Amino acid sequence: MKKVATLILALLVTCMTFGSSFAADTIKIGFNIPLTGEIPKVGESSKFAAEMLKADINGQGGLKVGDKKYKLVFIYEDNESKAESAVAVAQKLIDRDKVLAMIGPNSSKQAVPAGEIADINHTVMVSPWSTNPDTTLDRPYVFRAAFLDPFQGPVAVNFAMKQFKAKKAAVLYSLANDYSKGLAEIFKADFEKKNGKGSVVAFESYGDKDQDFSAQLTKIIAAKPDFIFLPNNYNEVALTVKQAHDLGWKGPFMGSDAWGSAELMNLCGDDCIGQFFSTHYAAAGATGATKEFIDRYNKKYGYIPDDVAALTWDATRLVLQAIQEGGKLTGNLRKDRENLRKSMANIKSFAGITGNMTFDEQGDPIKCAVVVRINDKGEFVFTESVCPDNN
Amino acid sequence: MTRENLFSPSPSARITIKPIELNDIVLETFLQNLLNALQWGSFYSLIALGYTLVYGVLRLINFAHGDIVMVGAYIAFYISAALLGKYGMPQVLPGWAVLALTIPLTMVLTSLVGVTIERVAYRPLRRKGAHRLYVVITALMTGLILENGNLLLLGASRKKFPELIDKVIYKVGAIYVTNLKVGVILTSVLSFIVLHFIITKTKVGMAMRAISYDKFAIPLMGIPVDTVIVFTFVLGSAMAGLAGILFALSYPILDPYMGMSIGWKAFIAAVVGGIGDIRGAFVGGFILGIIEISVVAVFPSSYRDLIAFSILLLILTIKPTGLFGVPHTTKI
Numbered sequence: 001m002k003k004v005a006t007l008i009l010a011l012l013v014t015c016m017t018f019g020s021s022f023a024a025d026t027i028k029i030g031f032n033i034p035l036t037g038e039i040p041k042v043g044e045s046s047k048f049a050a051e052m053l054k055a056d057i058n059g060q061g062g063l064k065v066g067d068k069k070y071k072l073v074f075i076y077e078d079n080e081s082k083a084e085s086a087v088a089v090a091q092k093l094i095d096r097d098k099v100l101a102m103i104g105p106n107s108s109k110q111a112v113p114a115g116e117i118a119d120i121n122h123t124v125m126v127s128p129w130s131t132n133p134d135t136t137l138d139r140p141y142v143f144r145a146a147f148l149d150p151f152q153g154p155v156a157v158n159f160a161m162k163q164f165k166a167k168k169a170a171v172l173y174s175l176a177n178d179y180s181k182g183l184a185e186i187f188k189a190d191f192e193k194k195n196g197k198g199s200v201v202a203f204e205s206y207g208d209k210d211q212d213f214s215a216q217l218t219k220i221i222a223a224k225p226d227f228i229f230l231p232n233n234y235n236e237v238a239l240t241v242k243q244a245h246d247l248g249w250k251g252p253f254m255g256s257d258a259w260g261s262a263e264l265m266n267l268c269g270d271d272c273i274g275q276f277f278s279t280h281y282a283a284a285g286a287t288g289a290t291k292e293f294i295d296r297y298n299k300k301y302g303y304i305p306d307d308v309a310a311l312t313w314d315a316t317r318l319v320l321q322a323i324q325e326g327g328k329l330t331g332n333l334r335k336d337r338e339n340l341r342k343s344m345a346n347i348k349s350f351a352g353i354t355g356n357m358t359f360d361e362q363g364d365p366i367k368c369a370v371v372v373r374i375n376d377k378g379e380f381v382f383t384e385s386v387c388p389d390n391n
Numbered sequence: 392m393t394r395e396n397l398f399s400p401s402p403s404a405r406i407t408i409k410p411i412e413l414n415d416i417v418l419e420t421f422l423q424n425l426l427n428a429l430q431w432g433s434f435y436s437l438i439a440l441g442y443t444l445v446y447g448v449l450r451l452i453n454f455a456h457g458d459i460v461m462v463g464a465y466i467a468f469y470i471s472a473a474l475l476g477k478y479g480m481p482q483v484l485p486g487w488a489v490l491a492l493t494i495p496l497t498m499v500l501t502s503l504v505g506v507t508i509e510r511v512a513y514r515p516l517r518r519k520g521a522h523r524l525y526v527v528i529t530a531l532m533t534g535l536i537l538e539n540g541n542l543l544l545l546g547a548s549r550k551k552f553p554e555l556i557d558k559v560i561y562k563v564g565a566i567y568v569t570n571l572k573v574g575v576i577l578t579s580v581l582s583f584i585v586l587h588f589i590i591t592k593t594k595v596g597m598a599m600r601a602i603s604y605d606k607f608a609i610p611l612m613g614i615p616v617d618t619v620i621v622f623t624f625v626l627g628s629a630m631a632g633l634a635g636i637l638f639a640l641s642y643p644i645l646d647p648y649m650g651m652s653i654g655w656k657a658f659i660a661a662v663v664g665g666i667g668d669i670r671g672a673f674v675g676g677f678i679l680g681i682i683e684i685s686v687v688a689v690f691p692s693s694y695r696d697l698i699a700f701s702i703l704l705l706i707l708t709i710k711p712t713g714l715f716g717v718p719h720t721t722k723i
Contacts (some may be wrong), residue, residue: 040547175693204692209652211642214427215687222420235549239642246560247423248567267551267644 027063027070027323029316030077030093032104032114032125037081039233041263042106045309046128047076048301050103053316063320066328072320075099079110086110090117090125098333101126101319101340106308107233107258108132108179115142124340126319128311131257132182136363141341143363145315145352146280149179152256153186155278155369155386157194160227160254163276167195170202170225172216172240174232181205183231183256201225206236217244231256238268245271252276257369260307265378275374280307281354282372282382290353304379307354314352322347419565424688425681430572430641432680433579437634438657439664439672440586441627447603447667448623449517451526455508455534457654459628462537463501463635464645468550470496475553490555497636498629505628506621508533514617534651541647552643575637582630583673590669595622603667663703665716674714679703 031050035043054072062069075097079086086105093099094117101124105111111130118125119139127135127144131152136142160166169191173184188200201223204216220228221244228244230237230253237259244253255277265272283294283304293313297305319340323329326343329336349358350365357365368387372380438460445453474489476482484492512533516526559570590596598619601609610616638653639645656679664675679699686698712718 036542036547040549044548204687206692207696209648211638211644211649211653212427212431214431215424215684216692218420218423218427219688219692222416235644235646238644242643246558246567246569246572248560248562248565263548267549269551 025062025068025070026073027065027329028073028075028097028099029319030075030097030099030102032077032079032086032089032093032102032110033106034081034110035076035078037079038235039081039107039261041234041261041306042129042308043078043081045262045306046104046106046312048297049305049309049312050074050076050316052297052300053313057320063323065324065326068328070329079105079114081107081110083110083113086114087117090114091121094118094121094123099123100323100333100336103128103312103315103319106130106312107177108135108182109177111135111144112178115139118142122334122341123337124319124322124344126315126344128315129257129308130179132178133364134178134182138362140345140363143318143344143359145311145318145354145357145365146257147367147369148364149183149186151388152278152369153183154190155371156187156229156254156256157190158386159276159278159371159384160229161194164227164252164254166226168199168201168223168225169195169227169229170204170220170223171200171229172202172204172206172213172220172232173230174208174236175205176208177233179258180231180233184229187229187231210236211239213240213243214247217247217249220244221247221249225251227252227254229254229256231258233258234261234264235267238264238272241268241271241275254278257307260372260380262303262306265374272374273376273378276371276383277374278369278371278386279380280369281310282370282380284372284375284379284381289351293353310354314350314354314357317352318347318350319344321350415565420688423566424684426566426568426572428681428684429576429677430680431684432677433575434634434638434641434653434676435657435660435679436579436673436676437582437630437637438654439661439676440583440669441630441634442658442661443664443666443669443672444586444623444627444630446661447669448599448620449513450523450603450667451513452530452658452666453627454527454530454654454658455537456627456631457650457652457657458534458537459501459505459508459631459650460635460638460654461541461645461647461650462504463497463628463632464552464639464649465541465545465550465635466500466504466632467493467497467636467639468552468645470500471553471555486555486557493555494633494636498632501632501635502625502628505624505631509621509624514620534654538647538651545647547647550645552639552645554643555640571640575641578633578637579673579676582633583669586626586630586669589626595619599623659700659703663706663713665713667717668713668715671713671715678714 033043033046054074057063058071062071077089077093079089093102102118103126105114106129108130111127112132112134115125115135119141122141125142129146130144131146131149133148136144171184171188174180188203192199202220204220206213230240253275257279259277260279286294294305322340322343326339355367357367359365366388368385370382371384373383375381441456445451471489471493474484512529513526561568598614602616602619660675660679661672664671682699682702683695686695
């Protein structure tokens with residue numbers, strides 16, 4: 001009798017331990033974001049948006065996968081806005097924290113190298129903000145929520161040609177930044193294709209952590225362009241625009257999506273008023289689910305969410321939707337990660353707050369871009385929407 | 392005097408030199424860039440002066456100096472914000488008065504920071520007779536502590552430095568210059584003159600030079616070495632504070648790492664000028680500024696650092712002690 005009782009007890013214990021380890025009640029998602037370094041506001045926006053989403057879902061008891069509800073656990077790691085740290089963070093999230101999927105990094109500068117790590121470790125990564133083609137190129141495990149620079153470049157070119165009647169352009173970009181350099185080159189090629197060779201009258205760059213651009217700007221202004229294209233991070237934009245005005249530049253600037261941080265107007269002030277940039281969504285004048293997101297975020301954190309916040313929201317929801325569509329979680333991390341990749345790849349269309357997206361075979365969304373104007377109050381006002389079909 | 396006389400070495404030489412008609416745009420660009428270079432060089436000069444003062448007296452490369460500039464900029468930010476009525480204080484002063492008060496206050500507070508660093512980090516090592524290499528490593532660590540301490544204390548968000556004086560843009564021909572640019576250049580020249588006077592004409596300056604010459608014999612002469620060293624740090628850090636304010640006014644975005652890259656480059660400028668000699672630091676700073684800007688003006692800007700530092704390397708190869716330097720037997 002005693003033996004049987006012991007056996008039953010042992011069986012029970014085994015069942016319980018194995019049972020609980022097989023059916024862990026949580027889903028871990030890692031965030032590889034810049035909480036310090038060059039662009040800390042980007043990391044903060046991502047984190048705030050993710051926290052809001054987590055609170056929503058865990059408030060309802062968790063994410064329903066199959067017939068079981070899982071609590072979400074989000075792990076935020078700081079990549080210091082550096083490529084090498086982003087790689088280390090990706091490795092840590094995948095190996096040590098054993099996340100099911102990774103959101104981020106945001107900038108292409110970090111997303112391109114970190115994507116390699118995610119791909120060779122067979123873990124799904126979704127970059128909310130990266131627009132450089134190399135991030136997802138030939139990497140089946142890497143996806144994104146933003147449009148691509150080969151699309152964004154021509155959007156800027158066409159808009160500037162129409163708005164400023166531009167025939168000559170100048171470009172100032174950051175040499176050490178994959179995003180800035182890539183977009184500058186795409187822009188130059190497209191502008192010269194449409195306006196003839198030599199129509200980009202100045203193509204200048206600067207280095208990492210530079211603060212003085214007076215020599216480059218003097219050269220640019222002497223070349224007399226119709227406008228200056230600045231595909232750079234918002235902190236550098238603030239300095240560039242001011243210095244150009246000090247050197248007597250009165251013409252317009254055209255920017256790219258890296259301008260769209262909530263911090264741009266704090267740093268740039270009056271100098272940026274009236275400038276245009278292409279971006280992922282326009283907060284001023286939004287409707288429906290987008291407006292609901294903006295209002296809730298603004299109420300909770302006290303400022304209008306920038307595009308990174310909205311894209312992180314979309315990227316995370318995309319992953320959660322794929323987890324749900326995958327049916328059930330086995331508890332075997334390798335199988336679950338592989339399963340998640342399959343369901344990510346199977347998503348054909350997704351209604352995000354930054355617009356509807358459909359996905360191509362590279363894992364890149366096909367979606368619209370908007371061009372916004374910075375008005376007198378410092379708000380980013382919708383000016384034009386450009387979709388891939390009519391481009 | 393005719394133009395030919397100006398150019399030809401002697402009237403008998405039969406060389407006629409035709410005056411080159413400068414294309415207007417070339418001349419304008421040149422003058423504009425010269426102004427840009429003088430402004431940028433002023434920052435290198437001001438920071439290099441601080442490096443060289445401490446090196447001249449202690450033979451210590453104070454690698455925390457760039458970060459002291461950053462601290463100076465943040466101190467200036469908080470003082471001016473307080474005077475502008477940010478923290479519940481009423482704003483009674485106009486912008487120029489705020490600036491006039493911020494400059495001396497920042498210089499005083501920044502020198503306190505410098506003296507504290509000397510007292511806490513460098514002096515104990517000096518007392519124990521540690522090799523200079525360890526003091527240099529301590530300086531590097533102090534710099535990192537300042538950066539990361541700031542990051543922890545104030546967060547990673549950047550600060551926007553207020554515009555204290557109304558910006559005036561002067562237009563001379565096709566050349567644009569702001570009142571700030573002129574102010575920066577004049578300040579750096581003025582601070583060099585003041586420093587030069589202190590070092591060559593005053594008693595404490597003589598003591599500084601004496602310690603630099605022989606730090607073992609000097610205490611025997613009854614000169615209080617520690618007091619003179621503290622004075623050196625006061626001067627050097629006050630220069631850093633001044634550079635910090637001017638930098639924040641010219642490039643009004645503050646972040647904890649802002650002093651790092653300009654600090655390193657100013658150090659190189661000090662070495663090229665001949666570290667330990669304040670004339671060298673002053674001239675070296677402007678040389679680096681002019682080289683950097685003119686490389687960008689002539690070549691594609693992506694080659695800037697490559698070409699600029701190759702030129703500096705060449706200068707050092709020809710004259711390893713720097714332009715004004717005197718060879719020493721032991722150097723790090």
